[in-house]
Amino acid sequence: MHLQNTHNTMESNAAMDATSPASRDVRQFHDLITCRLCRGYMIDPTTVDYCYHTYCRSCILKHLLRAVYCPECKASGGKEINELNLKSDDTLRSLIYKLVPGLYQRECKELADFKEQHDLVDEQTTDEPEFFTTTELISLSLEYHPAMLHQCGPGEVPPTIYLQCAAGLPVELLKRFLCSKYNIETDNGLVEVEVTYKDEVLPTNFTLMDVAYCYNWSRESPMAFCYRILLYDNKKR
Template sequence: KMVTSNKQPDKKIVKMAEQNGAVVPQRTLLGEVNEHITCPLCRGYYIDATTIVECLHSFCRSCIIKHLQVKSYCPVCEMMINAAKPNIKLDKALQDIVYKLVPGLFQREMERRQQFYASRPGPAASATPEQRGEDTERIIFSPEDVISFSLEYADVTDGDSISSKSSDSNECQAQPSGSRRYLQCPAVVNISHLKKFLSMKFD
Protein backbone atom coordinates (compact mmCIF):
# COMPACT_ATOMS: atom_id res chain seq x y z
CA LYS A 1 0.00 0.00 0.00
CA MET A 2 1.33 3.40 -0.90
CA VAL A 3 0.43 6.38 1.28
CA THR A 4 0.92 9.91 0.06
CA SER A 5 0.71 13.11 2.01
CA ASN A 6 0.80 16.43 0.24
CA LYS A 7 1.31 19.79 1.87
CA GLN A 8 0.17 22.98 0.22
CA PRO A 9 3.25 25.11 -0.55
CA ASP A 10 3.09 28.86 -0.77
CA LYS A 11 3.45 29.23 -4.50
CA LYS A 12 1.92 31.78 -6.82
CA ILE A 13 0.60 31.26 -10.32
CA VAL A 14 -0.20 33.88 -12.92
CA LYS A 15 -3.61 34.71 -14.32
CA MET A 16 -4.46 37.29 -16.94
CA ALA A 17 -6.77 40.25 -16.45
CA GLU A 18 -7.87 43.02 -18.79
CA GLN A 19 -7.19 46.57 -17.70
CA ASN A 20 -7.85 49.55 -20.00
CA GLY A 21 -7.97 47.27 -23.02
CA ALA A 22 -4.60 45.65 -22.24
CA VAL A 23 -3.99 42.16 -20.91
CA VAL A 24 -2.06 42.37 -17.64
CA PRO A 25 -0.75 39.40 -15.64
CA GLN A 26 -1.97 39.14 -12.05
CA ARG A 27 -0.54 36.92 -9.34
CA THR A 28 -2.83 34.42 -7.67
CA LEU A 29 -2.07 32.23 -4.67
CA LEU A 30 -2.04 28.53 -5.39
CA GLY A 31 -4.55 28.11 -2.58
CA GLU A 32 -7.15 29.86 -4.71
CA VAL A 33 -7.15 27.01 -7.24
CA ASN A 34 -6.68 24.17 -4.76
CA GLU A 35 -10.29 23.04 -5.10
CA HIS A 36 -9.63 22.29 -8.77
CA ILE A 37 -6.49 20.20 -8.22
CA THR A 38 -7.29 18.32 -5.01
CA CYS A 39 -9.11 15.02 -4.59
CA PRO A 40 -12.56 15.33 -2.93
CA LEU A 41 -11.95 12.03 -1.12
CA CYS A 42 -8.49 12.40 0.44
CA ARG A 43 -8.26 16.23 0.23
CA GLY A 44 -4.71 15.91 -1.09
CA TYR A 45 -3.34 16.86 -4.49
CA TYR A 46 -4.29 14.47 -7.30
CA ILE A 47 -2.02 11.45 -7.68
CA ASP A 48 -2.75 9.40 -10.82
CA ALA A 49 -5.73 11.66 -11.51
CA THR A 50 -8.67 9.55 -12.70
CA THR A 51 -11.93 10.87 -14.13
CA ILE A 52 -15.37 9.24 -14.16
CA VAL A 53 -16.37 9.42 -17.83
CA GLU A 54 -20.13 9.88 -17.24
CA CYS A 55 -19.96 12.89 -14.90
CA LEU A 56 -16.34 14.05 -15.43
CA HIS A 57 -15.53 14.29 -11.72
CA SER A 58 -11.90 13.49 -10.92
CA PHE A 59 -10.17 11.75 -8.01
CA CYS A 60 -6.90 10.06 -7.13
CA ARG A 61 -6.94 6.65 -8.79
CA SER A 62 -6.45 4.75 -5.53
CA CYS A 63 -9.16 6.83 -3.82
CA ILE A 64 -11.88 6.23 -6.40
CA ILE A 65 -11.07 2.52 -6.69
CA LYS A 66 -11.39 2.08 -2.91
CA HIS A 67 -14.65 4.06 -2.95
CA LEU A 68 -16.15 1.91 -5.70
CA GLN A 69 -15.33 -1.25 -3.79
CA VAL A 70 -17.99 -0.36 -1.21
CA LYS A 71 -20.27 2.10 -3.03
CA SER A 72 -21.55 2.33 -6.60
CA TYR A 73 -21.99 6.05 -7.14
CA CYS A 74 -19.87 9.16 -7.70
CA PRO A 75 -18.79 10.70 -4.36
CA VAL A 76 -19.51 14.21 -5.68
CA CYS A 77 -22.76 14.06 -7.66
CA GLU A 78 -23.94 10.58 -6.59
CA MET A 79 -24.46 9.44 -10.18
CA MET A 80 -24.80 5.66 -10.28
CA ILE A 81 -21.75 3.78 -11.59
CA ASN A 82 -21.34 0.16 -12.62
CA ALA A 83 -19.10 -0.97 -9.76
CA ALA A 84 -18.27 -4.24 -11.52
CA LYS A 85 -16.93 -2.39 -14.58
CA PRO A 86 -16.63 1.33 -13.79
CA ASN A 87 -16.09 3.66 -16.71
CA ILE A 88 -13.10 5.57 -15.33
CA LYS A 89 -10.08 6.90 -17.18
CA LEU A 90 -6.65 8.20 -16.22
CA ASP A 91 -6.48 11.96 -16.85
CA LYS A 92 -2.84 12.61 -17.73
CA ALA A 93 -3.52 16.19 -18.79
CA LEU A 94 -4.95 17.02 -15.36
CA GLN A 95 -2.11 15.20 -13.61
CA ASP A 96 0.48 17.14 -15.60
CA ILE A 97 -1.18 20.40 -14.53
CA VAL A 98 -1.03 19.36 -10.87
CA TYR A 99 2.61 18.30 -11.08
CA LYS A 100 3.57 21.59 -12.75
CA LEU A 101 1.63 23.77 -10.32
CA VAL A 102 2.77 22.13 -7.08
CA PRO A 103 6.54 22.49 -6.49
CA GLY A 104 8.31 19.22 -5.74
CA LEU A 105 5.18 17.03 -5.85
CA PHE A 106 6.33 15.06 -8.90
CA GLN A 107 9.80 14.42 -7.47
CA ARG A 108 8.43 13.35 -4.08
CA GLU A 109 5.91 11.00 -5.65
CA MET A 110 8.55 9.35 -7.85
CA GLU A 111 10.78 8.87 -4.79
CA ARG A 112 7.91 7.24 -2.86
CA ARG A 113 7.26 4.82 -5.71
CA GLN A 114 10.93 3.92 -6.03
CA GLN A 115 11.12 3.19 -2.30
CA PHE A 116 7.89 1.18 -2.44
CA TYR A 117 9.02 -1.09 -5.27
CA ALA A 118 12.64 -1.38 -4.11
CA SER A 119 11.57 -3.92 -1.49
CA ARG A 120 9.02 -5.60 -3.78
CA PRO A 121 10.87 -7.01 -6.83
CA GLY A 122 7.91 -9.23 -7.78
CA PRO A 123 5.31 -6.49 -8.37
CA ALA A 124 8.02 -4.18 -9.76
CA ALA A 125 8.65 -6.55 -12.67
CA SER A 126 5.09 -6.15 -13.96
CA ALA A 127 4.74 -2.43 -13.17
CA THR A 128 5.17 0.32 -15.74
CA PRO A 129 8.16 2.72 -15.51
CA GLU A 130 5.81 5.44 -14.25
CA GLN A 131 4.42 3.15 -11.56
CA ARG A 132 7.98 2.30 -10.47
CA GLY A 133 8.88 5.96 -10.21
CA GLU A 134 11.06 5.90 -13.33
CA ASP A 135 8.94 8.19 -15.48
CA THR A 136 11.14 9.74 -18.17
CA GLU A 137 8.37 11.04 -20.46
CA ARG A 138 7.27 13.92 -18.25
CA ILE A 139 9.55 16.95 -17.99
CA ILE A 140 8.66 18.39 -14.59
CA PHE A 141 11.17 20.72 -12.94
CA SER A 142 11.50 21.32 -9.22
CA PRO A 143 12.34 24.73 -7.68
CA GLU A 144 15.88 23.48 -6.99
CA ASP A 145 16.62 22.58 -10.63
CA VAL A 146 18.81 24.82 -12.77
CA ILE A 147 18.52 25.02 -16.55
CA SER A 148 20.49 26.69 -19.33
CA PHE A 149 18.73 28.02 -22.41
CA SER A 150 19.48 30.20 -25.39
CA LEU A 151 17.39 33.17 -26.55
CA GLU A 152 17.83 33.88 -30.26
CA TYR A 153 16.51 36.72 -32.39
CA ALA A 154 14.49 35.58 -35.41
CA ASP A 155 14.53 38.06 -38.29
CA VAL A 156 11.16 37.20 -39.83
CA THR A 157 9.23 39.48 -42.20
CA ASP A 158 5.47 39.44 -42.74
CA GLY A 159 5.81 37.76 -46.13
CA ASP A 160 7.81 34.79 -44.89
CA SER A 161 6.06 31.45 -45.06
CA ILE A 162 5.96 28.77 -42.40
CA SER A 163 8.31 26.63 -44.45
CA SER A 164 10.94 29.38 -44.55
CA LYS A 165 10.61 29.80 -40.78
CA SER A 166 11.19 26.09 -40.33
CA SER A 167 14.22 26.30 -42.61
CA ASP A 168 15.66 29.18 -40.60
CA SER A 169 15.05 27.21 -37.41
CA ASN A 170 16.92 24.23 -38.81
CA GLU A 171 19.83 26.47 -39.80
CA CYS A 172 19.99 27.84 -36.26
CA GLN A 173 20.01 24.32 -34.88
CA ALA A 174 22.88 23.44 -37.20
CA GLN A 175 25.07 26.22 -35.79
CA PRO A 176 27.86 25.05 -33.47
CA SER A 177 26.98 25.37 -29.79
CA GLY A 178 30.11 27.47 -29.20
CA SER A 179 28.56 30.36 -31.16
CA ARG A 180 25.54 30.54 -28.88
CA ARG A 181 25.22 32.26 -25.53
CA TYR A 182 23.27 30.49 -22.81
CA LEU A 183 21.53 31.87 -19.77
CA GLN A 184 21.66 29.76 -16.60
CA CYS A 185 18.73 30.31 -14.25
CA PRO A 186 16.31 28.47 -11.94
CA ALA A 187 13.93 26.20 -13.84
CA VAL A 188 10.94 27.99 -12.31
CA VAL A 189 12.07 31.50 -13.25
CA ASN A 190 9.18 33.85 -14.04
CA ILE A 191 8.66 35.10 -17.58
CA SER A 192 8.43 38.62 -16.14
CA HIS A 193 12.01 38.28 -14.88
CA LEU A 194 13.18 37.18 -18.33
CA LYS A 195 11.42 40.17 -19.89
CA LYS A 196 13.20 42.50 -17.47
CA PHE A 197 16.50 40.80 -18.23
CA LEU A 198 16.05 41.30 -21.98
CA SER A 199 14.94 44.88 -21.45
CA MET A 200 18.11 45.64 -19.49
CA LYS A 201 20.25 44.00 -22.18
CA PHE A 202 18.80 46.12 -24.97
CA ASP A 203 18.59 49.43 -23.09
Protein backbone atom coordinates in the same frame (compact mmCIF):
# COMPACT_ATOMS: atom_id res chain seq x y z
CA MET B 1 26.62 42.35 -25.89
CA HIS B 2 25.09 45.82 -25.69
CA LEU B 3 22.04 46.13 -23.43
CA GLN B 4 19.46 48.86 -23.83
CA ASN B 5 16.90 50.04 -21.30
CA THR B 6 13.37 49.97 -22.68
CA HIS B 7 9.90 50.42 -21.23
CA ASN B 8 8.55 48.10 -23.94
CA THR B 9 10.68 45.34 -22.49
CA MET B 10 9.10 45.80 -19.09
CA GLU B 11 5.61 45.84 -20.60
CA SER B 12 6.22 42.64 -22.54
CA ASN B 13 7.68 41.14 -19.39
CA ALA B 14 4.51 41.93 -17.46
CA ALA B 15 2.40 40.37 -20.20
CA MET B 16 4.44 37.18 -20.10
CA ASP B 17 4.39 37.05 -16.30
CA ALA B 18 0.60 37.15 -16.31
CA THR B 19 0.56 33.63 -17.76
CA SER B 20 3.65 32.24 -16.07
CA PRO B 21 3.48 29.52 -13.39
CA ALA B 22 4.99 31.91 -10.86
CA SER B 23 2.06 34.32 -11.19
CA ARG B 24 -0.56 31.76 -10.36
CA ASP B 25 -1.75 31.43 -6.78
CA VAL B 26 -2.30 27.74 -6.08
CA ARG B 27 -4.94 28.63 -3.48
CA GLN B 28 -7.23 29.86 -6.24
CA PHE B 29 -7.25 26.37 -7.73
CA HIS B 30 -7.33 24.42 -4.46
CA ASP B 31 -10.82 22.96 -4.93
CA LEU B 32 -10.05 21.96 -8.52
CA ILE B 33 -6.86 20.05 -7.77
CA THR B 34 -7.81 18.48 -4.43
CA CYS B 35 -9.30 14.99 -4.14
CA ARG B 36 -12.64 14.97 -2.29
CA LEU B 37 -11.85 11.56 -0.83
CA CYS B 38 -8.36 12.00 0.65
CA ARG B 39 -8.34 15.85 0.77
CA GLY B 40 -4.85 15.94 -0.73
CA TYR B 41 -3.58 17.00 -4.14
CA MET B 42 -4.84 14.54 -6.73
CA ILE B 43 -2.41 11.78 -7.61
CA ASP B 44 -3.04 10.36 -11.09
CA PRO B 45 -6.33 12.31 -11.50
CA THR B 46 -9.10 10.02 -12.74
CA THR B 47 -12.48 11.24 -13.95
CA VAL B 48 -15.83 9.44 -13.87
CA ASP B 49 -17.05 9.68 -17.46
CA TYR B 50 -20.70 9.81 -16.44
CA CYS B 51 -20.60 12.85 -14.13
CA TYR B 52 -17.06 14.26 -14.69
CA HIS B 53 -16.13 14.24 -11.01
CA THR B 54 -12.42 13.62 -10.53
CA TYR B 55 -10.43 11.88 -7.78
CA CYS B 56 -7.05 10.26 -7.16
CA ARG B 57 -7.07 7.00 -9.10
CA SER B 58 -6.24 4.93 -6.03
CA CYS B 59 -8.93 6.73 -3.99
CA ILE B 60 -11.77 6.12 -6.45
CA LEU B 61 -10.71 2.49 -6.98
CA LYS B 62 -10.77 1.88 -3.22
CA HIS B 63 -14.17 3.57 -3.04
CA LEU B 64 -15.56 1.26 -5.74
CA LEU B 65 -14.62 -1.76 -3.65
CA ARG B 66 -17.37 -0.82 -1.20
CA ALA B 67 -19.77 1.26 -3.29
CA VAL B 68 -21.04 1.47 -6.87
CA TYR B 69 -21.75 5.20 -7.05
CA CYS B 70 -19.62 8.27 -7.54
CA PRO B 71 -18.99 9.68 -4.02
CA GLU B 72 -20.41 13.07 -5.02
CA CYS B 73 -23.41 11.69 -6.89
CA LYS B 74 -24.64 9.07 -4.43
CA ALA B 75 -26.88 11.46 -2.50
CA SER B 76 -28.66 12.47 -5.71
CA GLY B 77 -29.16 8.90 -6.88
CA GLY B 78 -26.39 8.82 -9.47
CA LYS B 79 -25.78 6.11 -12.02
CA GLU B 80 -23.91 2.97 -10.95
CA ILE B 81 -20.30 2.99 -12.13
CA ASN B 82 -17.33 0.62 -12.34
CA GLU B 83 -13.72 0.72 -13.50
CA LEU B 84 -14.80 1.00 -17.13
CA ASN B 85 -16.23 4.44 -16.34
CA LEU B 86 -12.88 5.80 -15.13
CA LYS B 87 -10.68 7.86 -17.44
CA SER B 88 -7.24 9.29 -16.64
CA ASP B 89 -7.07 13.09 -16.89
CA ASP B 90 -3.56 13.82 -18.17
CA THR B 91 -4.31 17.52 -18.67
CA LEU B 92 -5.30 18.01 -15.03
CA ARG B 93 -2.32 15.97 -13.86
CA SER B 94 0.05 18.20 -15.80
CA LEU B 95 -1.67 21.30 -14.39
CA ILE B 96 -1.30 20.04 -10.82
CA TYR B 97 2.41 19.39 -11.26
CA LYS B 98 2.77 22.83 -12.81
CA LEU B 99 1.01 24.55 -9.92
CA VAL B 100 2.80 22.59 -7.19
CA PRO B 101 6.56 22.47 -7.94
CA GLY B 102 8.30 19.49 -6.38
CA LEU B 103 5.16 17.34 -6.15
CA TYR B 104 6.22 15.18 -9.08
CA GLN B 105 9.62 14.43 -7.55
CA ARG B 106 8.03 13.51 -4.21
CA GLU B 107 5.64 11.12 -5.95
CA CYS B 108 8.51 9.52 -7.85
CA LYS B 109 10.49 9.04 -4.64
CA GLU B 110 7.53 7.59 -2.77
CA LEU B 111 6.83 5.18 -5.62
CA ALA B 112 10.47 4.10 -5.79
CA ASP B 113 10.58 3.63 -2.00
CA PHE B 114 7.37 1.58 -2.09
CA LYS B 115 8.70 -0.69 -4.83
CA GLU B 116 11.96 -1.17 -2.97
CA GLN B 117 10.22 -1.98 0.33
CA HIS B 118 7.91 -4.51 -1.33
CA ASP B 119 10.55 -5.93 -3.67
CA LEU B 120 8.50 -5.06 -6.75
CA VAL B 121 9.91 -5.12 -10.27
CA ASP B 122 8.54 -2.98 -13.08
CA GLU B 123 6.86 -5.00 -15.80
CA GLN B 124 7.44 -2.23 -18.33
CA THR B 125 10.15 -2.92 -20.87
CA THR B 126 10.41 0.47 -22.52
CA ASP B 127 13.85 1.73 -23.44
CA GLU B 128 13.43 4.87 -21.33
CA PRO B 129 12.60 5.03 -17.62
CA GLU B 130 9.11 6.16 -16.67
CA PHE B 131 10.44 8.65 -14.13
CA PHE B 132 13.44 10.92 -13.91
CA THR B 133 15.83 10.72 -11.00
CA THR B 134 17.34 13.83 -9.45
CA THR B 135 20.85 12.76 -10.50
CA GLU B 136 19.96 11.85 -14.09
CA LEU B 137 21.75 14.10 -16.58
CA ILE B 138 19.59 16.23 -18.86
CA SER B 139 20.94 17.95 -21.96
CA LEU B 140 19.80 21.54 -22.29
CA SER B 141 20.41 24.67 -24.31
CA LEU B 142 20.31 28.32 -23.26
CA GLU B 143 19.53 30.75 -26.08
CA TYR B 144 19.20 34.51 -25.82
CA HIS B 145 15.50 35.26 -26.24
CA PRO B 146 14.70 36.07 -29.91
CA ALA B 147 12.43 38.94 -28.83
CA MET B 148 15.44 40.63 -27.21
CA LEU B 149 17.86 40.40 -30.13
CA HIS B 150 17.17 44.03 -31.04
CA GLN B 151 19.40 44.89 -28.06
CA CYS B 152 22.39 43.32 -29.76
CA GLY B 153 24.63 45.13 -32.18
CA PRO B 154 26.17 43.56 -35.30
CA GLY B 155 28.14 40.47 -34.34
CA GLU B 156 27.04 40.71 -30.69
CA VAL B 157 24.37 37.98 -30.67
CA PRO B 158 25.34 35.60 -27.84
CA PRO B 159 25.96 32.02 -28.96
CA THR B 160 23.65 29.28 -27.72
CA ILE B 161 25.02 27.56 -24.62
CA TYR B 162 24.80 23.78 -24.30
CA LEU B 163 25.00 22.08 -20.90
CA GLN B 164 24.36 18.78 -19.17
CA CYS B 165 22.86 19.17 -15.71
CA ALA B 166 21.28 16.93 -13.10
CA ALA B 167 17.49 16.68 -13.35
CA GLY B 168 17.18 18.02 -9.81
CA LEU B 169 18.91 21.29 -10.71
CA PRO B 170 16.72 24.32 -9.87
CA VAL B 171 16.20 27.16 -12.34
CA GLU B 172 17.76 29.47 -9.74
CA LEU B 173 21.17 27.94 -10.47
CA LEU B 174 20.75 28.49 -14.21
CA LYS B 175 20.09 32.15 -13.46
CA ARG B 176 23.19 32.33 -11.26
CA PHE B 177 25.23 30.73 -14.04
CA LEU B 178 24.05 33.39 -16.50
CA CYS B 179 24.71 36.18 -14.00
CA SER B 180 28.25 34.89 -13.59
CA LYS B 181 28.75 34.68 -17.35
CA TYR B 182 27.69 38.31 -17.86
CA ASN B 183 29.26 39.64 -14.65
CA ILE B 184 25.88 40.58 -13.17
CA GLU B 185 25.60 40.79 -9.40
CA THR B 186 22.68 38.65 -8.25
CA ASP B 187 21.50 41.35 -5.82
CA ASN B 188 21.60 44.12 -8.45
CA GLY B 189 18.10 45.60 -8.38
CA LEU B 190 18.55 47.33 -11.74
CA VAL B 191 19.30 44.18 -13.74
CA GLU B 192 17.30 40.97 -13.85
CA VAL B 193 17.94 37.68 -15.62
CA GLU B 194 14.90 35.59 -16.52
CA VAL B 195 14.87 32.01 -17.78
CA THR B 196 11.93 30.98 -19.96
CA TYR B 197 10.63 27.76 -21.47
CA LYS B 198 8.06 27.85 -24.26
CA ASP B 199 7.73 31.59 -23.60
CA GLU B 200 6.78 31.14 -19.93
CA VAL B 201 8.98 32.67 -17.25
CA LEU B 202 10.00 29.82 -14.96
CA PRO B 203 9.80 30.04 -11.16
CA THR B 204 13.25 29.83 -9.61
CA ASN B 205 12.23 26.83 -7.49
CA PHE B 206 11.30 24.78 -10.56
CA THR B 207 13.78 21.99 -11.28
CA LEU B 208 14.61 20.49 -14.66
CA MET B 209 12.41 17.55 -13.62
CA ASP B 210 9.47 19.91 -13.13
CA VAL B 211 10.02 21.40 -16.57
CA ALA B 212 10.36 17.97 -18.18
CA TYR B 213 7.07 16.76 -16.81
CA CYS B 214 5.00 19.95 -16.98
CA TYR B 215 5.91 20.63 -20.60
CA ASN B 216 6.07 17.01 -21.81
CA TRP B 217 9.74 17.30 -22.73
CA SER B 218 11.14 14.53 -24.93
CA ARG B 219 14.64 13.16 -24.44
CA GLU B 220 15.10 13.19 -28.22
CA SER B 221 16.46 16.75 -28.16
CA PRO B 222 18.01 19.13 -25.59
CA MET B 223 15.66 20.98 -23.26
CA ALA B 224 15.54 24.35 -25.04
CA PHE B 225 15.54 27.30 -22.63
CA CYS B 226 15.66 30.98 -23.50
CA TYR B 227 16.90 33.75 -21.27
CA ARG B 228 16.69 37.51 -21.29
CA ILE B 229 18.39 40.33 -19.43
CA LEU B 230 16.13 43.17 -18.31
CA LEU B 231 17.24 46.63 -17.22
CA TYR B 232 15.13 48.87 -15.00
CA ASP B 233 15.15 52.63 -14.39
CA ASN B 234 14.64 52.08 -10.67
CA LYS B 235 15.21 49.14 -8.39
CA LYS B 236 12.38 46.61 -8.35
CA ARG B 237 10.37 46.70 -5.16
